[in-house]
Amino acid sequence: MSIVLLISETTLKKYTVVNDNVDAAYITPSIVKAQEIGLQPLIGSVLYRKLCEVADTPPDERTEADQPYVDLINEYVTPYLCNKTTAEVQWAVFAKIKNNGIVTSQDQQTQQMSIGDCEYLRKKYDYDADFYGGRLTDYLKANSTRFPEYMKRESCADIKADADAYKTNIVL
Numbered sequence: 001m002s003i004v005l006l007i008s009e010t011t012l013k014k015y016t017v018v019n020d021n022v023d024a025a026y027i028t029p030s031i032v033k034a035q036e037i038g039l040q041p042l043i044g045s046v047l048y049r050k051l052c053e054v055a056d057t058p059p060d061e062r063t064e065a066d067q068p069y070v071d072l073i074n075e076y077v078t079p080y081l082c083n084k085t086t087a088e089v090q091w092a093v094f095a096k097i098k099n100n101g102i103v104t105s106q107d108q109q110t111q112q113m114s115i116g117d118c119e120y121l122r123k124k125y126d127y128d129a130d131f132y133g134g135r136l137t138d139y140l141k142a143n144s145t146r147f148p149e150y151m152k153r154e155s156c157a158d159i160k161a162d163a164d165a166y167k168t169n170i171v172l
Contacts, residue, residue, distance in 0.1 A: 004052040005031050006039070006073055007081045015078070016086045026092040027085070034084035034129075039077065042133050043140065044161030047149035051077065068146050076139055080132035087125035090118055137163060 009027045012018050018027070040048045054062065054069040062070065113121070140150045141163055151161050 003032055004056045006035055006051060006055050007031060007078055007085070011078065012082055012085055015082045018086055018089060022089065022093060026089055030085045030089035030092055031081065033088050034081050038084040038088075038129065038133075039081060041159055041162050042080075042137060044149070044151060044153070045158035046152045046154055047140075047147060047161065048159075050149045072139075072147070076132070076136040080129055080136055083125050083129035083132055087122045087129060090122050090125075137161075 005028070009024050009031075012027060012031070013020055013022070035048075043051070051069055051073055054066045055073060057066065140147055140161070144150050151163065153160050
């Protein structure tokens with residue numbers, strides 16, 4: 001089974017602070033994790049599969065019916081995934097699993113962040129992803145007729161969208 005990436009390494013580097021020298025070997029698994037663990041519960045498995053299907057279709061073969069999904073990816077999914085992936089990729093870059101253990105590396109011209117600083121930065125990007133996730137959820141709820149796959153389950157293995165993911169019980 002091949003995994004379809006909804007954002008590319010180029011897109012991530014263009015719209016975030018992820019440096020051009022960060023290897024795709026760290027970025028690709030982080031995108032996959034952001035999609036499967038972050039995005040899929042927001043939009044549900046059925047809509048997630050539909051977005052992957054549309055993204056995997058060459059642009060010249062897409063139909064007019066695919067355009068709302070392309071727009072959804074471009075306007076709402078991409079900002080969410082860029083921030084969620086930035087949060088995820090930090091750990092992959094910070095610590096490496098090698099034969100001799102889990103290691104961090106540092107060259108002479110840079111200084112490694114502390115694990116506490118790294119965690120603070122990860123939380124900041126998770127917070128930003130939450131903002132874009134809230135926008136995505138609100139948009140899907142307001143446009144559920146355009147996206148019939150939202151809130152739908154085809155099997156018990158499917159994840160149902162969490163329409164209340166960014167709502168709190170705290171009243172101010």
